[in-house]
Amino acid sequence: MSKMVPLPTNSIIPERDLDKIPVLETRHLGIDFGGLTAVDEFNLTIGRTEIAGLIGPNGAGKTTVFNLLTKVYQPTRGTILLDGKETSGMSTVQVNQAGIARTFQNIRLFSSLTVEENVKIGLHNQVKYRTVSGLLRLPSYWNQEKIAHERALELLSIFNMEDLAGHRAGSLPYGAQRRLEIVRALATNPSLLLLDEPAAGMNPSETAELMENITKIRDTFQIAIMLIEHDMNLVMGICEGICVLNYGRIIAKGTADEIKRNPVVIEAYLGKKKEG
Amino acid sequence: MAFLSYLANGISLGSVYAIIALGYTMVYGIAKMLNFAHGDVIMVGAYIAFCATSYLGLPSIVAILLAMAVCTILGITIEGLAYKPLRAAPSLAVLITAIGVSYFLQNAALLIWGSAPKSFPSLVGIPPLKLFEGQLIITGEAIVTVIACIVIMIGLTLFTGKTRMGKAMRAVSEDKGAAQLMGINVNHTISVTFAIGSALAAIAGVLLCSAYPVLLPTTGSMPGIKAFTAAVFGGIGSIPGAMVGGILLGIIEIFGKAYISTQLADAIVFSVLIIVLLVKPTGLLGKAINEKV
Numbered sequence: 225m226s227k228m229v230p231l232p233t234n235s236i237i238p239e240r241d242l243d244k245i246p247v248l249e250t251r252h253l254g255i256d257f258g259g260l261t262a263v264d265e266f267n268l269t270i271g272r273t274e275i276a277g278l279i280g281p282n283g284a285g286k287t288t289v290f291n292l293l294t295k296v297y298q299p300t301r302g303t304i305l306l307d308g309k310e311t312s313g314m315s316t317v318q319v320n321q322a323g324i325a326r327t328f329q330n331i332r333l334f335s336s337l338t339v340e341e342n343v344k345i346g347l348h349n350q351v352k353y354r355t356v357s358g359l360l361r362l363p364s365y366w367n368q369e370k371i372a373h374e375r376a377l378e379l380l381s382i383f384n385m386e387d388l389a390g391h392r393a394g395s396l397p398y399g400a401q402r403r404l405e406i407v408r409a410l411a412t413n414p415s416l417l418l419l420d421e422p423a424a425g426m427n428p429s430e431t432a433e434l435m436e437n438i439t440k441i442r443d444t445f446q447i448a449i450m451l452i453e454h455d456m457n458l459v460m461g462i463c464e465g466i467c468v469l470n471y472g473r474i475i476a477k478g479t480a481d482e483i484k485r486n487p488v489v490i491e492a493y494l495g496k497k498k499e500g
Numbered sequence: 501m502a503f504l505s506y507l508a509n510g511i512s513l514g515s516v517y518a519i520i521a522l523g524y525t526m527v528y529g530i531a532k533m534l535n536f537a538h539g540d541v542i543m544v545g546a547y548i549a550f551c552a553t554s555y556l557g558l559p560s561i562v563a564i565l566l567a568m569a570v571c572t573i574l575g576i577t578i579e580g581l582a583y584k585p586l587r588a589a590p591s592l593a594v595l596i597t598a599i600g601v602s603y604f605l606q607n608a609a610l611l612i613w614g615s616a617p618k619s620f621p622s623l624v625g626i627p628p629l630k631l632f633e634g635q636l637i638i639t640g641e642a643i644v645t646v647i648a649c650i651v652i653m654i655g656l657t658l659f660t661g662k663t664r665m666g667k668a669m670r671a672v673s674e675d676k677g678a679a680q681l682m683g684i685n686v687n688h689t690i691s692v693t694f695a696i697g698s699a700l701a702a703i704a705g706v707l708l709c710s711a712y713p714v715l716l717p718t719t720g721s722m723p724g725i726k727a728f729t730a731a732v733f734g735g736i737g738s739i740p741g742a743m744v745g746g747i748l749l750g751i752i753e754i755f756g757k758a759y760i761s762t763q764l765a766d767a768i769v770f771s772v773l774i775i776v777l778l779v780k781p782t783g784l785l786g787k788a789i790n791e792k793v
Contacts, residue, residue, distance in 0.1 A: 294681055320683035332678040334671045344664070345671045349683045351664050365663075372664075412683050 539724015
């Protein structure tokens, strides 16, 4: 049935992005694990400078969507368009180079590397010099390393983390590690930044600061941000379009107000909620 | 004086082990596999250097560079043909493949160069150093080996610590998936690792055969296993660990031969390994492994 149904018109792209090619468009996206359909009929469009939210109960398939978009999993069905271009056949690395960067629900920093080195890993494809000139310390090495160093500090300054540049990433407090993950992802120069539970484990004041920073990042870099988050204050506070996932399917799309009042969403959350 | 002489020999032999162990440990660190064919790459390197000097009459330095070039290509080829298709396979399959590659290289060498031992000409043109009025003689080979080992160590430390590729390698060794998502080409990184390890193997082969001049198709296997032991001893995956492990292993082996028993020297070496692993399972400088969920 899926192929014949016309795609739902998308109501959640902000007006300012309507005349631009969407940064991301998925059509009939789905994946099966064995006999189990984890995600199905995932149709979503994200505007060029939109902050979009992906919410849903635990196990709804939110992180699976991120893994599909970044080609950690190859989709079983459907297409993903990035800047209007198909990404089928692309590898994770190619998708990153084409403009998708992400953070992880369980922090995956390179913990034995320093904060600055972590950011420089993100800059890897933008810093070019031959390894030989690196070993021999030729001028091209110094120039490129200087650019990388300055760029790394500039990115770290978004979160006022320049002073931590020399510290081991693994030694940072939890909140700082989450922020560093965002900086490292930004370093890859994305047009779409995927944040997987960026506020997890943060206290309310840290979360409030994070909300400001996410908006600031969008304004500064003019990129789209899609985030998975359980903190409803954050989602409702900054997301322009929200997509609700349950059992691997989109059950609602809309603005914060529309989602809050949607009976299907309320049922999915309250009906399935097991604790707290 | 005999003690100092043994110590010098031990450090020299240990330096060869260390250079070989670097190849094992880097490949393990990045690709999480044990490349048991590494020892045989040493042998190939030695044969190439032997042919270059004895048949073609090339100068030593050219012969060494040629051996390094051939081994680098060999290493990348082995990785691309034998290991890369198995990237998603269980580690046991990769291990068996590595042993297969090892036998393949030994038998290919047997086919090309025959089973008769070749007498390897020393490629080191430095006269021995005579100390204490000639009571302590340190061979030119030993001096060059130790210097080579130190230079390689410094070079690798700079490479992994300061260069873009080196940082990418450390990132891949820590979290392959996250590195890919940051745009690091893991396959390319692994190829580079094999290239470096194999080039080092060629140097080790030349140094080893310059000091112990009998060249056979099986020449690489025992030093390969010893170097693997050294890598585990020092903490597999750790570059300084391979260095420390290699040199300690060389010293233990020579002292064992000199003071205890020539026959038991290898048994002593491996006993020390077992004791170290019982006390510190991650090796001397190894890090505790954090399983990521």
